[in-house]
Amino acid sequence: MALSMLFGRLRARKAQLALAVRGTVAATAAFAIASALHLMLPLWAVLTSLIVTQGSVGRSLKATRDYMFGTIGGAIYGGAITVLIPHSGELQLLGMLILAVTPLAFIAALNPSLNAATVTAVIVLLVPTMGHLDPVGSAVDRVFEVAVGAFTGLAVSFLVLPSRAHVQIRSAAGRLMELIAAALTELLAGLSRGRDNDALHRIQDGIGAALVELNATGAEAERERSARLSSGADTGPLLRTILRLRHDVVMIGRASVVPLPSELQARLAGPVAKVSEAIASYLRGCAGSLRAGTHPPPIWPVHVAVNSYAEQVAMVRSERLTRGLPADAAERFFALGFSLDQMRQNLVDLERVVAEWSDAPPRAKKEPAGTEESTDTAGA
Incomplete structure (x- = not known):
């Protein structure tokens, strides 16, 4: 009895279960692909795959588009600041951080779909400093990591227990x-x-x-x-x-x-x-x-x-x-x-x-005699 009740509750939550399965498959696949490509931080591929794996294919499309646009824009802006503005000490790095975050945060406030730009610019700016890496290479790696995660999550949304918003x-x-x-x-x-x-x-x-x-x-x-x-x-x-x-x-x-x-x-x-x-x-x-x-x-x-x-x-x-x-x-x-x-x-x-919206063949409209819509408005 308890087992049947459990299965009944699970059936009532089948949409949520399907999303959980898609998220698990997307994260696993993104990590495997990022590792096979020897990307610097597979973590970002995994996180991106979870972000773009949404409750419907239409929502996944929007999340993928927004995240990719934000990532590319943030990588270009953060990489440009890192390359064009010399910096050596923590005070200069702090000033560059303010320069990187302020305009992108303002843009994200105007258009929330570009929230990823601010995060990407910060990562491109700080990761090379902490790991003594090439700034341009860090920006390129960031784009590749996000691209792997985004397209993996989108592919999983299409192929694994897909859920259409039209349904x-x-x-x-x-x-x-x-x-x-x-x-x-x-x-x-x-x-x-x-x-x-x-x-x-x-x-x-x-x-x-x-x-x-x-x-x-x-x-x-x-x-x-x-x-x-x-x-x-x-x-x-x-x-x-x-x-x-x-x-x-x-x-x-x-x-x-x-x-x-x-x-x-x-x-x-x-x-x-x-x-x-x-x-x-x-x-x-x-x-x-x-x-x-x-x-x-x-x-x-x-x-x-x-x-x-x-x-x-x-x-x-x-x-x-x-x-x-x-x-x-x-x-x-x-x-x-x-x-x-x-x-x-x-x-x-x-x-x-x-x-x-009916999937059935059209039918002839029949109504009993005397039920035609009155031309007089109610209460007239």
């Missing part, structure tokens, strides 16, 4: 859609019972972290596509659609700051609950479809629920039940209807995007 984005986007569904459910439930602010804050924090992860993974996926290392749907429409859904949740949150007045709750609690259930279920269904590479679930329940809510709002207005609302409450009430209809339109876009 990872499915999981990241699915998790974000589930968080949006949870936030929407909590917000709409608050219209009748009040909000659980602690739960809502936890969900909102999760959405923020998931958005950062999704955008980073999307950039890596596009890097892979540009290098023709992966194929599939463009990540742009998916990211933009999910971001719009996130904005819809923010607008719904602003419109549902306080519960509805009791007379409106009695009329709208049922339609609101159906809208919440339909949209949340559709978002979770799309998350599962995106992960599995299947077609999105039918969207007609969302149309039915939002249209039913709009019809009930129209009846409430015709009975003049909104006449006595304070101005701010009336504004929130009508903003809620607009936001729900806007979310419905963005879910239609999500249906199209998830279908583009």
